[in-house]
Amino acid sequence: MNNEEYGVTPIVSEEEAIAYFHSVGRAEVKRQLDALSAEADARLAECFDRGGFWSLPGYTSFDFLTPQEKALRHKLQLALMLCIDEPAEAKARIAARLAQRRGRATKAALVLSIDQEMVMA
Numbered sequence: 001m002n003n004e005e006y007g008v009t010p011i012v013s014e015e016e017a018i019a020y021f022h023s024v025g026r027a028e029v030k031r032q033l034d035a036l037s038a039e040a041d042a043r044l045a046e047c048f049d050r051g052g053f054w055s056l057p058g059y060t061s062f063d064f065l066t067p068q069e070k071a072l073r074h075k076l077q078l079a080l081m082l083c084i085d086e087p088a089e090a091k092a093r094i095a096a097r098l099a100q101r102r103g104r105a106t107k108a109a110l111v112l113s114i115d116q117e118m119v120m121a
Contacts, residue, residue, distance in 0.1 A: 012075040014082055021079035033076040040064050 040061035
């Protein structure tokens with residue numbers, strides 16, 4: 001018997017997750033993760049609508065994923081963590097905004113100095 005017969009999700013290596021990310025791309029990984037989350041949320045809502053598990057604390061949408069879906073979710077999250085450096089991306093966006101502001105400020109100062117030269121002339 002293998003692990004999947006017992007409902008245990010197979011281990012996904014970092015190399016597999018990185019290769020998957022590079023093969024399908026960032027947008028597809030995020031789309032798949034969002035789709036899994038939406039499906040799990042729908043299953044949880046359906047269970048509550050039928051009156052099941054309402055008295056048992058601690059149930060989340062994650063509990064309504066199949067072992068294969070849990071393995072895929074793990075691979076997708078691992079791929080995002082290993083392939084995306086969100087702090088560096090945020091720093092780059094901030095630096096670009098600051099540069100853009102500085103550029104506007106420089107242009108405004110240039111226009112002001114030209115206007116002042118025209119008034120003095």
